[in-house]
Amino acid sequence: MKDLLTVLDKKGIILPENISTLLSTCKKLSVFDTTNDLAIAATNGEENVEYEVKYEIPGKGEYTEAIVHRVRNGISANYTEAYMRRRDPDTMVIADNQPTDKQRFSDKYGYDFSSLQEETFEWMKQQELAIFFYFAGRAGIGSLGVAVVPSNAAFFAMGLSMLQEIVPADQLKEGAKIESSILVAPVFRHTHFEGKQVVVHNRTKDVHELYAYNLYPGPSAKKGLYGVLLTQGEKEGWITAHCSAVQSISPYDNITTFMHEGASGGGKSEMHQNIVREPDGRVSVGKNLITGEERYITIPRFCLFNPVADDMAFCHPSVQRKDGKLRIVDAENAWFVRVDSINEYGDDPKLEKATISACCPLLFLNIKTTPKSTALIWDHIEDEPGKRCPNPRVILPRNSVEHVVDKAVTVDIRSFGLRSPSCSREEPNYGILGLFHILPPTLAWLWRLVSPRGFNNPSITGGENMGSEGVGSYWPFATGKKIDHANMLLKQIIETPRTNYTLVPNQHIGVWKVGFKPQLLMREYLTRRGAAKLKSDQYQPARCSLLGYELNYLTIEGSKIPSRFLKVYNQTEVGTEGYDAGAELLENFFKEELQKYLNGDLLQTGKRIIDACLSGASIDEYNHIVPNSYSYAFSNMEDYELNNTH
Numbered sequence: 001m002k003d004l005l006t007v008l009d010k011k012g013i014i015l016p017e018n019i020s021t022l023l024s025t026c027k028k029l030s031v032f033d034t035t036n037d038l039a040i041a042a043t044n045g046e047e048n049v050e051y052e053v054k055y056e057i058p059g060k061g062e063y064t065e066a067i068v069h070r071v072r073n074g075i076s077a078n079y080t081e082a083y084m085r086r087r088d089p090d091t092m093v094i095a096d097n098q099p100t101d102k103q104r105f106s107d108k109y110g111y112d113f114s115s116l117q118e119e120t121f122e123w124m125k126q127q128e129l130a131i132f133f134y135f136a137g138r139a140g141i142g143s144l145g146v147a148v149v150p151s152n153a154a155f156f157a158m159g160l161s162m163l164q165e166i167v168p169a170d171q172l173k174e175g176a177k178i179e180s181s182i183l184v185a186p187v188f189r190h191t192h193f194e195g196k197q198v199v200v201h202n203r204t205k206d207v208h209e210l211y212a213y214n215l216y217p218g219p220s221a222k223k224g225l226y227g228v229l230l231t232q233g234e235k236e237g238w239i240t241a242h243c244s245a246v247q248s249i250s251p252y253d254n255i256t257t258f259m260h261e262g263a264s265g266g267g268k269s270e271m272h273q274n275i276v277r278e279p280d281g282r283v284s285v286g287k288n289l290i291t292g293e294e295r296y297i298t299i300p301r302f303c304l305f306n307p308v309a310d311d312m313a314f315c316h317p318s319v320q321r322k323d324g325k326l327r328i329v330d331a332e333n334a335w336f337v338r339v340d341s342i343n344e345y346g347d348d349p350k351l352e353k354a355t356i357s358a359c360c361p362l363l364f365l366n367i368k369t370t371p372k373s374t375a376l377i378w379d380h381i382e383d384e385p386g387k388r389c390p391n392p393r394v395i396l397p398r399n400s401v402e403h404v405v406d407k408a409v410t411v412d413i414r415s416f417g418l419r420s421p422s423c424s425r426e427e428p429n430y431g432i433l434g435l436f437h438i439l440p441p442t443l444a445w446l447w448r449l450v451s452p453r454g455f456n457n458p459s460i461t462g463g464e465n466m467g468s469e470g471v472g473s474y475w476p477f478a479t480g481k482k483i484d485h486a487n488m489l490l491k492q493i494i495e496t497p498r499t500n501y502t503l504v505p506n507q508h509i510g511v512w513k514v515g516f517k518p519q520l521l522m523r524e525y526l527t528r529r530g531a532a533k534l535k536s537d538q539y540q541p542a543r544c545s546l547l548g549y550e551l552n553y554l555t556i557e558g559s560k561i562p563s564r565f566l567k568v569y570n571q572t573e574v575g576t577e578g579y580d581a582g583a584e585l586l587e588n589f590f591k592e593e594l595q596k597y598l599n600g601d602l603l604q605t606g607k608r609i610i611d612a613c614l615s616g617a618s619i620d621e622y623n624h625i626v627p628n629s630y631s632y633a634f635s636n637m638e639d640y641e642l643n644n645t646h
Helices: 002-011 017-025 035-041 105-109 113-125 151-163 218-236 349-356 441-450 482-495 517-529 575-597 604-614 619-625
Strands: 028-031 050-057 061-071 074-079 092-094 128-138 141-150 165-167 178-184 199-203 208-212 239-249 255-261 283-288 294-297 304-309 312-315 327-330 334-338 362-365 382-384 393-397 413-419 437-439 500-509 512-515 539-541 549-551
Touching (some): 002 028, 061 151, 128 151, 151 165, 151 393, 218 312, 255 517, 304 312, 482 604, 575 604
Parallel strands (some): 092 199, 178 208, 413 500
Antiparallel strands (some): 312 327, 334 393, 362 393, 437 500, 437 549
């Protein structure tokens, strides 16, 4: 402790008072400067190949939270409870009195957080603790923070140090200000929260404090610190988008940059995947769940692509060129990659190579391992006999990703992913999306306001029904006011008219099981088109106006995509009856969710767009509100002036 304080004192860096007091009174303190050191500590020393992370729970006795293995390619951690293997969407509570639309701690639990805060520090004083500094953000955008974690939960600290770049104490800049902190106290999950994941945000004048009462990094080290960045952006007027991004390169050297958004499970990580060929070289489009028919196409050459971002990207003013297109830069130091779609060797050769022949220790979660083995990303643990965990993960440093792009990029196409259920005449549902749709800016904004969580979400706990993840699909992680984010997103869309918008399903198209193939085929097709607009006879207003424009035909390298994959009502098992019933479900869901935005200080144009949706507007009516002269589906619209939004 003395050595650390000496370093900080010489650099003029002041620890938050409550943390300084904690560190000077705790049982033992270890300072970590590298992720590799935390990887060694994850099993309580390099000589140990297996370690149990356990705590004494008052009234319950000793409880093991996770079992950690040292494997050839890093550290593998598995939780003893299936519940802890996915993010609970209801983890966030707000402890402070600053403006928020989120539930406050005192309202949810019936007492003020200050008493639990005091208990937390008292418990931590009795523990052996690990401390390290991190930079929440990337590319000079973000803020410095400090993490304090029980030493026996070093695997959690390791993950945090990868996601948010660890900063050695002696490399801290002089006069650096600590603007966020995260304290981890897993026992309180059992003593105060009935075993549930809880992360408390306490926004003080100087520091955004996070109190993580569980050891799954998703809601705290990952999304909790995402909340810190969103809070900073809300104050300064910019967005950290919930997206992945790739630069796709056609066989003819055309480069198209895709930014893929959507709720958890919406295909962000999958946008980085290669299309897998069948043994005979063909590409499977999908399989009919009723007839068993399979449909294939032939693509001689695939596009290449350079990964840009996996889950979060800064839309910061410093990277914009104000040329009508949005520019983004990756907001993360490492990627929290879900590998549930990788079920056997060969499903994703690039990722398999990167994780098996790792350049540094990786952290695997929910992957079946034994000590000293090699963690294999297709070998998922089971939540119960015969039921594989739906959320296997690996934390992959972005500098270990082949051909990763380190600079800001200009976005050509913003796609939005939806987990679609199957839909048939007998069992209609909202799985009525074709291979992909073209959206005008108004509908692109509405989809981002509602952000449907979709069918069978693998990333979070909870029911199977469609829920809303809220504005930008990042709302579960934001601490402030929903209307403020809705306004920022609308301004962003209007100010970037040369960026185009698409909507793409995954899992199902009608009765066809398709996985994530639609967004990968969309990537192939639109990369080949480049700046060329679609022919006027190639698209038409979708039967359901919320879906923008549907495609009449689509050919990739001479292979025609059957009409039933473009217009779901052309499937004999669905027809117009099944389609219209599914459209009604989707429309009712939008109307219910959009009502929440019609109060407060929503921009006037936003109110007009929502009113249009509530009244069942046609695509032409949406276009009249916010035209886009550059979109694939528009050719003779006037430019729209931002001052019309006020």
